[in-house]
Amino acid sequence: MLRSVLPIFKSVRNYTMAQPVIVNIPAINKQITVPTGLFINNEFVASVDSKDLIHAVNPATEDVICSVVAASPKDIDLAVAAARNAFRTTWGKNVTGFERSKLIHKLADLIERDAQELSELEALNNGKPSRIARDFDIGDSVQCLRYYAGWADKIIGQTLEVDNKTKLAFTRHDPIGVCVYRGTIPSTCGSRVYVQDTVYDKFIILLVSKVKAQVIGDGLDEKSGGGPVVSKGQYDKVWGYIEAGKQEGAKAILGGAKRSGKGFFVEPTIFTEIRPEMKIVKEEIFGPVLSVGRFSTEDEAIALANDTSYGLGAGLHSNDANQCMRVSSALEAGTIWVNQYNILNNNVPFGGKKQSGIGRELGSYALDEYTSIKAVHWNFGEKLDWPL
């Protein structure tokens, strides 16, 4: 039952605001105030009926930072109702692209202003080094917002010729309404590397030395190039895969042993002597575990690479341009990196083939996912006789 609940909202519930929390970060001698609650209608509110909590954990120390409520289906209903109300009154077609553009720019400016603090929270809760959070995650988010702020006033439909004397046909690219976004981190990890046998040995030596050089530590430590995995659940899952790799006969030439002490740290792990049917080769690990295989011909490499139900990203390295063109054409993935990896640009679409996903983010293509096309046929000159 979706109707405007605002007038009803305040009278039927014990309406209490959720309280902000002061988060202590001793590593950098700082305190950050973080709002808690469910953000609905521009307010942080308590849940309607949920007593369940989500504990925000610092994966470097395993301490609980603070807890937030886990929303219930009733909270979703409220949020959707609020969104629909906004869409009907203060948003949707009630707002011009220019105004949307201004607001998105403003948001980008504010995130940029608070980038340092946001990156420290990220480092605390997620484990990644704060400078990487700041310069990459937050930096890229700001640029992305600005990119789409620039699109807001450029949603262009078409006028279409039907009969120049009597008709006008055109399309409108309307907003859809309420969209539900479940934010998770997409994985483009190049977790399988296939190396041609002529350069295999050299590659392995270089690879191991480069990976060894990275410092894995607390995200708030400037020296860290990588941090712990995000949670206990992930930690256990990743170790499960490492054990499976060993059991199925792969050889761990780097890593493979647990660190002592606190924190969900996983040392970068490299497996060789892999076979296609191994769990570490078929399934998404979502941790610093690399499987390295070998091949002799181009066709073999393509077959090995495509032998998966996934299809998000793929990369290839070659000095032969013709080979680059052939192989990039043959790889079944939504993004192909040639002589690089994991570089995203705001204006280049991103998304998966096969079971990696539906639709594209980034670029102008993303706009198609969030507009619904309406065709309007307007007769201004044809007189209809009936019966025909």
Next chain:
Amino acid sequence: MTDGSLITKVSEATAKDVDLAVAAAQKAVDTTWGLNAPGTLRAELLNKLANLMVQHKGELSAIEALDNGKTFGWAHDTDVTFAIDVIKYYAGWADKITGQTLETDERKLTYTRHEPIGVVGQILPWNFPPLATGNAIVLKSSEFTPLTSLRMAALAHEAGFPPGVLNVLTGYGNTVGAAIAAHPHIEKVAFTGSTLVGRKVMEAAARSNLKEVTLELGGKSPNVVFDDADLEQAVNWSAHGIFWNHGQACTAGSRIFVQAGIYDEFLKRFTERARAIKLGDPFAAGTDQGPQVSQIQYDRIMDYIASGKKAGATVHLGGDRFGTEGYFINPTIFTDTTPDMRIVQEEIFGPVGVVIKFEDEEDVIKQANDTMYGLAAAVFSKDLNRALKTAHKLRAGTAWVNCINQLHANVPFGGYKQSGIGRELGEYALHHYTHVKAVHVNFDHKM
């Protein structure tokens, strides 16, 4: 300006200065700009410039009012505001210049690039599309109103545009303008101004290096008011159409065609509106109309008024100077004209409107299109079928239905016939500032 007195003096550039500017622009294109500057950087700089303009909005509006004669209110709320909107709009395009990949043959990769042209000459228009697409500009400002462009140049510097990307020269048309139009190292020129001078620019472009040309020229835009128009609204919009900015608008609805059935009532109310316009100091609150922009313009307009009187048209309102000081002209309405009169055929560029009675659709469309111009047109009618049919038959680059003189940053604008070539604003404008290069990459086709 208001009293005809001198505000200040600026330098007058010569052809040699144009050479220097072009060299600076080319250097920028080869090193810090052009294909060396990514779209995201161009976007950032244009956004910074827009923000600086917002900060200095009062100042820019004041300079415009002082230099140009338009009221401070109009400069502030309309002109400068619109300029800021346009910059922000094009800042958004800067990182969205896309080419195409084209299916030809599986053994090839075929694609297009939309590359910046290089050094472009801008005679008068403040155009942000060239900057958004990576071109370097040599701009000549109007010799009547040189001050705003100079202030903008300083802001562009502050915003961080590399040296040579934007070059602004104050000077005269027959020296600086001519040098730009004929310059062998400028590959494109955009001109805003009269059709007479536009033709000269195009000739010079053809004779020199065949540089690309876009032109935003004059107009004698018809404003068609049918019997079934919302009369009150039609009157208000029509007054706006001709008297806005003292008639100094290329889009001015200067030929007002009114259907016989409502002609008398329309004329009565339209005259009331015109009479109510308050002339005075552009900085005074409550002033609707300031002086014309210069002595030359003032003289030209008065000359047209005299010719109208001489040819036998009726001066229904005005037709004379306002006050004794400054280039002020009273809002003027002519009736009882014939199509061949100069005041009906030629662009006056002042607060002088011609009101013409018509009988039916066929008649008015013929009269409205009987002009060498084709910049804009307006139609007033509550019958949308009729309005659209008429609008589609009027030969003009913009057709306004039940409104007039409305521009938006994202809607293209430009002329048919001798009103110009090319389109400004909207996505279309970008096409004039990029060159399309097709690249064919063969990887497996053996010869």
